[in-house]
Every structure is written in structure tokens, then in C-alpha cells.
Amino acid sequence: MDTLLVLPILIPLATAALTLIAARALRIQRALSFAGMASLLITGVVILLHVDEHGIAVAQAGGWAAPYGITLVADRLSALLVTAAGVVGLATTVFTGFSLDRRRERASFYPLLNVLLMGVCGSFLTGDLFNLYVCFEVMLMASFVLLTLGGTRAQLEGGLKYLILNLVSSAIFLTAGGLLYRAVGTLNMADIAEQVAAYPDTGLMDTLAMLFLVAFGLKAAMFPFFFWLPASYHTPPPVVSAVFAGLLSKVGVYALLRTFTMMFTGHLAFTHTVLAVLACATMIAGVLGAVAQMEIRRILSFQIVSSIGFLILGLALMSKIALAGAVFYLLHNIVVKTNLFFLAGVIEKLRGHGDLRRLGGLWRERPVLSVLFLVSALSLAGIPPLSGFWAKLVLLRAGLEGEWYWAIGIAVVVALLTLYSMTKIWALAFWKDAPPNEFAFTGRERDVREKSARRAMLPVVALTVVTVAIGFLAGPIFEMALATAEQLLDPSQYVTAVLGGVS
Amino acid sequence: MESWLAIVVGFMYAAGFFMLLRRSLMKVIIGLSIFTHGANLLLFTAGNVTRVGDGVQLPIVPHGAAALTGAYADPLPQALVLTAIVISFGIQAFALVLVRRAYQAVGSDDLDRMTSTDTEEGALLHELPRRRGSVRGFLPWRRTRAA
Amino acid sequence: MNQSSIVLGTAVRLMLPVLLVYSLFLLQRGHHAPGGGFVGGLVAAAAFSLVALSDGPGRARRILRVQPLRLMGLGLLVAAGSGVVGLIWGDAFLQGIWPKWAYLPVIGKIGTPFTFDVGVFMVVLGFALEVFFTLLEDE
Numbered sequence: 001m002d003t004l005l006v007l008p009i010l011i012p013l014a015t016a017a018l019t020l021i022a023a024r025a026l027r028i029q030r031a032l033s034f035a036g037m038a039s040l041l042i043t044g045v046v047i048l049l050h051v052d053e054h055g056i057a058v059a060q061a062g063g064w065a066a067p068y069g070i071t072l073v074a075d076r077l078s079a080l081l082v083t084a085a086g087v088v089g090l091a092t093t094v095f096t097g098f099s100l101d102r103r104r105e106r107a108s109f110y111p112l113l114n115v116l117l118m119g120v121c122g123s124f125l126t127g128d129l130f131n132l133y134v135c136f137e138v139m140l141m142a143s144f145v146l147l148t149l150g151g152t153r154a155q156l157e158g159g160l161k162y163l164i165l166n167l168v169s170s171a172i173f174l175t176a177g178g179l180l181y182r183a184v185g186t187l188n189m190a191d192i193a194e195q196v197a198a199y200p201d202t203g204l205m206d207t208l209a210m211l212f213l214v215a216f217g218l219k220a221a222m223f224p225f226f227f228w229l230p231a232s233y234h235t236p237p238p239v240v241s242a243v244f245a246g247l248l249s250k251v252g253v254y255a256l257l258r259t260f261t262m263m264f265t266g267h268l269a270f271t272h273t274v275l276a277v278l279a280c281a282t283m284i285a286g287v288l289g290a291v292a293q294m295e296i297r298r299i300l301s302f303q304i305v306s307s308i309g310f311l312i313l314g315l316a317l318m319s320k321i322a323l324a325g326a327v328f329y330l331l332h333n334i335v336v337k338t339n340l341f342f343l344a345g346v347i348e349k350l351r352g353h354g355d356l357r358r359l360g361g362l363w364r365e366r367p368v369l370s371v372l373f374l375v376s377a378l379s380l381a382g383i384p385p386l387s388g389f390w391a392k393l394v395l396l397r398a399g400l401e402g403e404w405y406w407a408i409g410i411a412v413v414v415a416l417l418t419l420y421s422m423t424k425i426w427a428l429a430f431w432k433d434a435p436p437n438e439f440a441f442t443g444r445e446r447d448v449r450e451k452s453a454r455r456a457m458l459p460v461v462a463l464t465v466v467t468v469a470i471g472f473l474a475g476p477i478f479e480m481a482l483a484t485a486e487q488l489l490d491p492s493q494y495v496t497a498v499l500g501g502v503s
Numbered sequence: 504m505e506s507w508l509a510i511v512v513g514f515m516y517a518a519g520f521f522m523l524l525r526r527s528l529m530k531v532i533i534g535l536s537i538f539t540h541g542a543n544l545l546l547f548t549a550g551n552v553t554r555v556g557d558g559v560q561l562p563i564v565p566h567g568a569a570a571l572t573g574a575y576a577d578p579l580p581q582a583l584v585l586t587a588i589v590i591s592f593g594i595q596a597f598a599l600v601l602v603r604r605a606y607q608a609v610g611s612d613d614l615d616r617m618t619s620t621d622t623e624e625g626a627l628l629h630e631l632p633r634r635r636g637s638v639r640g641f642l643p644w645r646r647t648r649a650a
Numbered sequence: 651m652n653q654s655s656i657v658l659g660t661a662v663r664l665m666l667p668v669l670l671v672y673s674l675f676l677l678q679r680g681h682h683a684p685g686g687g688f689v690g691g692l693v694a695a696a697a698f699s700l701v702a703l704s705d706g707p708g709r710a711r712r713i714l715r716v717q718p719l720r721l722m723g724l725g726l727l728v729a730a731g732s733g734v735v736g737l738i739w740g741d742a743f744l745q746g747i748w749p750k751w752a753y754l755p756v757i758g759k760i761g762t763p764f765t766f767d768v769g770v771f772m773v774v775l776g777f778a779l780e781v782f783f784t785l786l787e788d789e
Contacts, residue, residue: 020723154628
């Protein structure tokens, strides 16, 4: 039990250390990273099965009992997300080997990727607020370097914007944590949940809830705080954008899910109305940005913002079906977003850029690539029977049941605009004829790029299969999401598992 | 004592935010560091500042005893502050290097001139120039070995 | 750094061993008294940085012998490894294990918290030097 919960943190840490030591040998680094990610994925699945059978799993680091020691907790949500992180990590490692330029790959890319995964998995598993902060910082540190690796001008500028806003968010998180500690005298999340519920001054708790909302909202790219994301996510190589899009912004959403289903549930009429309004604003802002852009990865970056809005809407509705929808959407979105950025990477590899005005004719030239793109794009837009459709359907139904008609109206419009922006990519990059004066690679350069793009299709195909599988296995996965939502709505399970029913 | 600390914390937050709103990147980083240290001080203050003279013990179990008896100071906030300081040390070191690199690349530390992420349409912003050694600094902190 | 002052160079040559021993002292002292891997690592990094300032980073790298990044990797491994020891022979990850036989004359008892600190020492030393050297080499 203890071993199992420590492994998702230990495996990436050990891999990072070993790849740092093997700095000169690229092949060894690739193999190590692949093995590490594969075992991470397997661990995730094992934890998931374990949690499914025996309920919430808890490990106390150092043997100090909660609430004094550092606790690692895996409920269904954590287990699902660790598994998803394993999938993304594995696909990313393979895609890196096939697509990234050697200079970046050699400059400690794999250690950084593994440290990033360690921070992500740590955030998913920790049961301690301060530890969450530490894991955030580990993850951010790695992401800063990954984002600016190579040091081109745009990367440096985007990296600075990303760094400054995330540091502000960390300081606000620290402030909120300090004030909460002063109020309730504990940092263990289960313990906090009990103490906050019993705290007499609800005004203070509402204030703290808003501070946490700002801190996590900044990381998740929620409405008034999302500007850093589209300013930085399109600057690094596509593989970096992909892993950021798939995992990094979702960690902020996970933190929001934890905080607002477990800790601050005393004043739903206030906190969750704020969440709903911000969620709708996030969706609108994101999708309008996406509609206005003319470059593939910029469009996708704004789409991330919009899908964050959908996720938070599920949290704001706070019913069993809504949370199940959010969990389903989270899983679907992690896979599809990563895959779309991979596809953008393949296109950029083939054509040297991702500008829709200068692209064209990809359907005639590369039917397989086009079909793979179409599957992911339609899945993101929510066309049946693909995974995104079920996720959005469930969320809409939850909204109707909760009588949040205005939010549902906005969500439907946003879904249509999402479809429009994905269609725009399809029509301009794939369907339209190639512009007459299009720049084309020739000779050896072209061969190298073609070969690299062909190989890079491997993880793309794998992730597309996962997407389609999520769509066709929607029944069982939705059952799991429902069980996850049940666990989220009943924090007493979590509290009993961590504190052992002592307090 | 605590109210004094609270005033100082408030002052540091104000100063930090003021500096964060400046256009010069260096001032923004200084603002960030003041802001972060304000948060650290707040964490310290949040742990009930006490003094040994007031009948409160150090939170260290004396030799031979099994556990602490009586009132003792809360050790946790200090551990937290220490961790937070270490983290902010690392990140600020990185931030400084990044600012320096950006200054070299842009030729200015004015944030209003750092707009190439929004304005450079249709370019591959991560593409490295073909000639070796022409990018200054590959890892943000590492110089490329010129061929 | 094309020219260095004689005063600095001489002082550094005298200070280097003292600082390194002092950093080890801080590391050893850390378990029960103020000190520890982080401070020790910073002091050691300061020692090598002084050499880099007076005689250039190339000389400092030669004295260090290990690449800073590799030192970081080793340190991570040592720290993670001492956590795993608690997992295997104890009850929980990162649990402190103090074997009875592990005793060295000057240092005292050796246990996993100490080896963890050694790991931290290496990581801090590696990180600080990697940043400092490359900033200097960039001049």
C-alpha cells in the first residue's frame, strides 16, 4: 500500500536522476524515460484497480500519522489522473524522440520532463495543502526551463509572462495557506475539511475560498487570469506545448476540484455561483480567442482556456452528474488536447509553420494524417459518438437538472463556436488547395522531415485509439466517473480514510 | 508584536504589488521577490509569535523526556517558511537569468517591447537558426559552445 | 574574467579548504543543531564560486571534477534512495532508519536522515554551481 502510493512520485524522480547522470548518452536517456513512463502508467492502473476495490488508499510518509505527518492519498480521481499522466508522459517521451531537434533533446529535456511528471503526480496524490504547494513549485520549476529551452526570443518573452504570473499565483497560494493555518491550525486537507465546516466565522472562510480560487484559477487559466496561457503555449516546440496542454493546466483544475468539493462547501450559494460565472466567462473568452486566431497552435491554446471553463462549470453545478461529467471531460480533454498538439507538431514538421493562411492541400497529400486530425478535432468539438460528445452531453444534462439555463445556453453557444474553430483548421489546412506560392522543403531537408513526421505518427495513432476507445467505452468509463463523483461529493469517506475516524 | 508584523506584511504586499505593476522587467522581479517575502513573513506571523520568556517552551523534547509537557511554540510555520524561502531562492535565481537573457534578446527590459509572442504571425517561434552558436544561450542559462 | 586580483587569488587558495571543511561540518551538524545539507551545499558552492571568480570557471570545474548537473542527478538518487530504505526496512517511505552498526568515529551515528541530507547537499551544490558557472562563462 505505502509502496504503491509512493511509486508515482519515486519513479519519475529516479528516472530524472538517472537521465541526469546519463547526460551524454541520448539513447540511454530515451530508453530510461520510456521505461519510467511505462512503469508510471502501470502503477497508475494498479492504483486505480486497488482504489476501485478497496476504497481510498492512504500512505503516511515517514510513518508519522495524519494530521501531523505528510499524507499521500489516492481516491478515484487521483488514481484516474495519475493514469492519465502516465499515458501523456509515455506518448510525450515517444513523440520527443521522433520529433524534437537533437540540441534541445540533449539539453536535459528528459530529466526536466520527468521532474515535471513528478510534480504533477505529487500534486494529484498529496493530502497536505503545503505539500501541494511544494509539488506545484517542483512542476513549475521544470516547466519554466522546458518552456524556455532553446532560448529564442519569443520563448524568452512567453516564458517571462508565464513565470511572473505563476509566481504571483504561488505567493497568493502561500498567503491563503498561511491564513488558513492561522484559522484552523492544520494543513492536512482532510483535517481542514472538518475544521472549516465547524468554523464559526463564515465570512473569513469565504474570503479564504476566494484567495484559493484566485491562486488555483491563475494556474488553471481561468477567466480574468488566463492571458499568460495563449501568450506562452505556442512559443516552445510542439511537444512541450502538448504536455503542458495535457497536464499542466489540468493540475490547477484538479486543485480547484479538491478545494471546492472538500474544503469550502459550507456556502455553496456564494462560492459556486462565483465559480459558475467565472466558468462561463472563461468559456466565452477562450472560444472567442480561438475563433479570431489564424495559427493552429494559437487556436488550440485558446481552446485550452475554453475547455477549462467547461470543467469548472461542472464543478460549479456541484451535483453528482455534473461532477461525473467534469471528470469524464477531464480525462477526454487530457488525451485529446495532447494529441491535437502532437498533430500540430507533425504539420509544422512537414510544412515548417502552422499558419492557416499559408497552409493547404494536406487532405490530398496526407489522408491518414487528415483522418487522425479529424477524429481528434471532432472529438474536441463534441460530435457523437466520440468522447467529447458524451462529456458535453452529461454536463448539459446536469445543467438542465440543476436549472442553470443561462449557463447551459452559454455552453451550447461555446460548443458551436468550438466546432467552428476546429472546422476552420480543417477547411484551411486540409481541405483548401495549397496556396500557389507555398514554400516547400526540397531534397535532403524534405526527406528528413518526412521521415521524422512519419515516425511521430506512432504516438498520435496510439492517442487517437485511446480517444476513440473513450468514446465507445463511454458506458463503463461514465460508471467510473459517477463513482468518482460520489466520492467527491462525500468528503467524509476521504476524511475517515486519512484520519482513521479518530478525531 | 504581531500587529507590528501584520503592518510590515501589509506594507510589503503593497510595495510588492506596486513594483509588479511597473513596466521595467527588473522592477517587476524585485516586486515579485518583495511580494514573496511578504508571504513568507505572513506565514511566520500566522504561527502565533511567542517568546520563551512568556512561559512557552521551545518545541524540542528535552533529553530523557518522552514528550513535551505544557505550552510550547508551534514549530510548523517555521518549517514552512524555510521551505518556501528555499523554493523562492531557486525560482528567483532562474528568473534573474531569464530576465538577463530576455534583455540580451530584446535589447530592452521594457515589458511593452516584449510583444513578439503576440505579433509575430506565422513564424515558428521555437525554430533555431541553422548555424551553430548563433543563438546566445541554449539552455536559458547555458552558453552554446560555438563551433 | 580575464584578469584576477592577486589578493583574491591568494585568499581563495587559503579559504577553499577551510570553506569545504566548514561545509562538511555544517552538513554533519545538521541533524541535531542548526546546519544541514542545504546550508552546507551553499557554503561549498560559495567556495567553488570564489575559485571561479578568481581563476575562472574552467579552473573551478577542474577542481570539482564532476559535472554539476551530474552531481545533481547523483544527489537526487541518494536522497530518493534513503527514502526507499525506510520503505523496505521500516514502515513507511522516508522513515528514519538508524542501524546500530552504522557508526563512524568523527561523524557519529549514520542513518537515512543523514544520507538524505548528503543528497540534498549534492543537489544544492550542483544546482548553484551550474547556474553560477554558466553565468560566468557567458560574460
